[in-house]
Amino acid sequence: MMDLIKSKIRLMLSNGDLYLMMAPFLILFLMFTVIPVMSSVLLSFTDFNLLEWPSFVGWDNYVKLFLEDKIFTITVKNTLLFALLTGPLSYFLSLFVAWMVNDLSPKIRTLFTFMFYAPSISGTMYFIWSLIFSGDIYGWVNGFLINTGILNEPVAWLNDSRYSLSIIMLVQLWMSMGAGFLAFIAGLQSIDRTLYESGSIDGVRNRWQELIYITLPSMGPQLLFGAVMQISASFSAGRISIALAGNPSTDYAANTIITHVIDYATIRYEMGYASAIATVLFMLMLITNSFIRRVLRKYN
């Protein structure tokens, strides 16, 4: 045992320059991510209103969350809808589009990539959808449907619990060709062309075989990156919901776990409880993450 530790320490000392290289990033990461995240997990066991010093309450927040909070159940259901529908759909769409676009000539490829990435570029572009689905007659959808005689009076799309969630899922999908998509493009660009040549000698006959036998196995790291970004994005869906449907939305129809966190953290100032919700969300994402890593293992 002692020998093992000694040899580890020797290995660390002999690689001092490598640790030095990592130091600047790791120090900042410790300050701005590790410490805040750990404090937040600790806060989830306290009652903290931002004014008084947090008081320790044990598992109270979690008990309240699981046993008493009716709205939390709704938000979990909605979040899972985002995670199970928009998440995978957007992942495969990103991969497919990146693969299609990759074959185009550089100028056209840049143009297409831009068209798909444009919604993500400003971070607040989704506000345009509140004009499109606006509840008055000046809204695009209402204007069109009334003008063509399908509707007689405007529908408050975003404030109607029958429609709000589906519309927000559509907008979430619209915004989701982001980090994962560009990483796929870059990954495809990094694949060695000679692999395709030797592939065609080895009998790869069509594009689908090319995709399955050459392209996908060569971009395992990017597939994993895209998956983690997608988990993170779809489980933390909520900002769009708040911007378009408000917080709370009508009948909580479009509320997600994140809108619940924001509600407690920035409106009710119950930081302890908000941290408990965030910690539960983190656990949900951890489970999904380890599942997806297992699925993608054969490519890594």
Added chain:
Amino acid sequence: MALNLKLLRHRSTNHTKKISRSGWGNLLVLVFLLLLAAFSILPFIFAILQSFKPLDEIFIFPPRFFVNRPSLENYYLLSQLTKNMWVPFSRYSFNSVFVSITATVLHVVFASMCAYPLAKFKIPGSKMIFNVIVLSLLFTGEVTAIPSFILMSRTGMINNYLALILPPVASSLGLFLMKQFIEQMPDSIIEAARVDGSGNFRTLFSVVMPSVRPAWLTLIIFSFQGVWNREGLEFIYNEELKMLPTVLRQITSSGIARSGAAAAAAVLLMIPPITIFILSQSNIIETMAHSGIKE
């Protein structure tokens, strides 16, 4: 490389046969791609057209996609609004450009410096460090805002450029991306550099970085765009240190009369990230063709 062609090998008969592409399938895929592209870009174009609509045209029935009488009214109003500010507009622009460029450069350099040892050396702790960094991507920012604020105020970063620059420099996304790409590089190239007597720093910047060009060109897009759109309202009280998005939102957020100016501001604010995007994307070329062998 996990290339498994054993299954196909014995089936192959014609070695010179080219990859076939069926005409109908191609057409179908193209139509699908175009429809998807339209869904993606039309709301974006709508937002841009909206900024050229005079106020009375924003509220007409039925609403129109195109502009009847395009005007620069909104942009003129915006320029009038920016003229009357206590701090000159150029100062805010400088803040935004300075902060975005500094943070992006530092982020790409530090993230690569950290990713290279994690990807290519089995040193004690590297696996644990990498896992912590990836998992941190799954924790939501909303609840860490308060602890970060306390930490920043204790270290004197409030009301300081550092509050805007430093947090995005250590963003986990960039490290994850760089590590994933560096990992793919064949060890033989790195080994060859070592044999030639190149130290770790030199190998990183003269051998590794050139061959993962698509990765850091992409990272530049994410990073610049992230910092550019960052508001940092809670960290900056000093008017002279505020960034453009914050200021433009402040001056255009006073009701319907200024909604046109707000649309114009939103369009103008997108120009720098779009420029970076186009520059970077059109430079992602097939790097492997130039940088030597790949296993």
